[in-house]
Amino acid sequence: MSARQVTLAEVAKQAGVSLATASRVLNGSTRQVSEDLSERVLRTAEELGYVPNASAQALARNSSSLVGLVVHDITDPYFSCIAAGVTRVAEAAGLSVVLGTTGRRPEREAELLSTLRAHRARAVVLAGSRTTDRAAQSRLAAEIDAFTEQGGRVACVSQAKLGTDTVVPGNRAGGRALARALAELGHKKFAVLGGPTELVVARDRLAGFKAGLADAGIAPPTVINGAFTRDGGYAAAMELLGSKSRSTCVFAVTDVMAMGAMAALRERGVRIPEDISIAGFDDIPTLRDTVPALSTVRLPLEEMGEIAAGLVLDAGGDEARTVRVAGEVVLRASTAHN
Amino acid sequence: MSARQVTLAEVAKQAGVSLATASRVLNGSTRQVSEDLSERVLRTAEELGYVPNASAQALARNSSSLVGLVVHDITDPYFSCIAAGVTRVAEAAGLSVVLGTTGRRPEREAELLSTLRAHRARAVVLAGSRTTDRAAQSRLAAEIDAFTEQGGRVACVSQAKLGTDTVVPGNRAGGRALARALAELGHKKFAVLGGPTELVVARDRLAGFKAGLADAGIAPPTVINGAFTRDGGYAAAMELLGSKSRSTCVFAVTDVMAMGAMAALRERGVRIPEDISIAGFDDIPTLRDTVPALSTVRLPLEEMGEIAAGLVLDAGGDEARTVRVAGEVVLRASTAHN
DNA sequence: GCAGCGCTGGAAAGCGCTTTCCCGCCACGC
C-alpha cells in the first residue's frame, strides 16, 4: 500500500521536460507551450495518473480552491437547501465546499471562520442567522476582517455584516404581507410563535408581521418565544394553548416550527384550520406535501445559496453588495377564513 | 487590505526562538520545550494573531485535516442527517468536512474522490448509494484504491465496497420485517414503489420486502420503479393508480418517495389508510409530524453518519470493518388493518 | 575525572508546486 503519490516532477522527468513546463501545461498558465511538448506532458500525466497536490498548489499560489459554508444545522431543511445552492455553484466553478456547523452556538461561527482562514479558503458563505449576542458578534466581525484582509471574500445570507456581500430575504416584508393576507381572511386575534429573541431573522419576521397587523388595524399578537426548531414550535404552541389567548390564527416564524406547533395542536385536539389557522415561513420543499398544506411565505432557498456563492466567487468591486430576494405569500389549506 | 498573513517565522523571530521551537510549541510535537520559551512563543502567537497555514502544514506533513463527505443531494433529509452525524464527529476531532454532491450522477462520485485525493483528505465517507452501473463502479473502485494507497481511509454508508469500512443498515432485514408486520395487519395484495433498478439500496429493500411477503405466504407485489425522490414516488403512485392493481397496501422504499406517493393518492381521492395503507423506509425526522403519521422502518441516520466518521477516523486495523445497524419497524397511522 | 547519556534548542533539508528570471533561438528590419 501507500505507494507514493505521483508528483509533477515525475511527470516532467518522464515526459522529458522541465518542471516549469509541466506545470504550465497541467495548470492554466498564461504562458504558451509548444504543441508537442504539451501533448507529451498531458499524455504522461494521464498514464501516471497524476493528480496535483492541492496543498502544494495552495501554498505556492497562496490561495486554495476551498469555499467555506457555515450553517447552524445541516439537518434543518432551511440550511440544507441553501447548502445545495452553494455547493452547486461552487462545484461548477471547480471549487470544493467545506461545511461547518455551529450547532446554533454563535461562538462557533468565529471558530469556524478561523479554521477556514487557516485553510486559506478563498471565500466563505455564512448562512447562520445573526444574533444580538454582542460578544459573539464582535469576535465574528474580527474574524471576518482577518479573513478578508487575508484576501478571502465573505458573503452572508440574511445577516448584513458590515462590509460583506449579503443576500437578504424579505423577512420583514414577507411577514408583513403574510399578516395582511391573513387579516383579509377575517382573523382578528393573532398569536406568533417567535424564535429566540436574539435571532435577527426571527425578530425581523415578527416585526414585519406586527407591522402588517397594524396596517390592517388589528391588535398586536400574543408572542411566545421558543427555540428555532420543530421542538421549539411544539413547546411554544403548548404554551399558547395553556395561556388564555383565544387567537384564531397563529404564525410560526419558521415552517419547521409550524410543523412542531401543528403536532402540538393536533395532540390537544385542536383542528387545523377549523379551530385555528396556522402559517409558517420559508416554504420548505420537503414539507410541501403535508396535510393540511401549510400556508407560508416562500423563499427561494436554493437560489439564495446560489446567489450568495455567486457573490462570493466573482471578485466584484470593493464595496459590499446586497441582493434582496422577495418572499411570496402562499396561502394553502392550513389557513381558513374566519 | 490584504495585510500579509502572520507566519510562523515572524512569531519565532518576535519571540526570539528558532522556527523549530516555535513549530514545536504551537503544534503538538512530541518534543519537549522549556516552560519559559514555550510560554513566550504562545504569547507572541496570541499577540500577532497567528493562524497556521493549513496548506503548508498539509504539505509538510503530507496529510491534511480534511475529511470528505460525498452525498447525492444534501437537500434530501436522508443525506443531511448522515451529514450531520459525520460533521459532528469530524469537527469534534478538529477536522474540517468537505462536502461533495453528485446530483445522483454516479460518475461524479469518482470525480469527487479524485478532488479529495488532490486535497490529500485524510478520509472520506461515501454516503451515496451504490449503483449497478459497471463502468461507474469500476472507475470508483479505482479511485478508492488510489485514495487508500495514498494513505487515506474510505468508509461507505450502505454500500459495501471491497476493502472499505462500511456501515450497513439492515435494508433487507428491515424490508422483510416490515412486510411481515404489514401482512399481520391482514393485507394480502401489495405494491412496491421501488427506486431506480440500479440502486442497490432500493433493490435490497425491495428484495427484503418480497422475502417477508413470501414468509407470510403472500403473493409477490406489483413493483413500480421510479426515481429515488419525492417526485419519483408521486409518479410511481400515479402509475400504480392507473394500473389495474388492486393493492391494499403500498410500500415506498423511501419515506421521501412515500410522501410523494401520498400526495398522489390524496390528489386522486384515495384515503389513507382507509382505502390504501402506505409505508416508507428511513423514518426521516422532519417527516415525523405528517398526517397521517407514516409507518416506516426507522434507521438511526445521524448515528450512521457518526459511526462512519468514527470508522474512518480511528486508524483501525488493515481489514475492512463492517458495522451493521438494524432498522426498526414503526407502525403508525398510515397503515391500517385490512 | 571522564565517557556516556538524555535532553533541549537550532540549522537546514525537504514537502510539491508556481513563477520569476534568464537564456537561446528565430524572424525581422535596417
Add this chain to the structure above:
DNA sequence: GCGTGGCGGGAAAGCGCTTTCCAGCGCTGC
C-alpha cells in the same frame, strides 16, 4: 550583417511549515 524583440524552455527561488540531524549542556556512573 547585425541589432531587436518576441517567444518558448529551463533553473531556481520561494510559499510556510515539519522534522531530522547535530551541537551543547548538565548529569550519572564507574
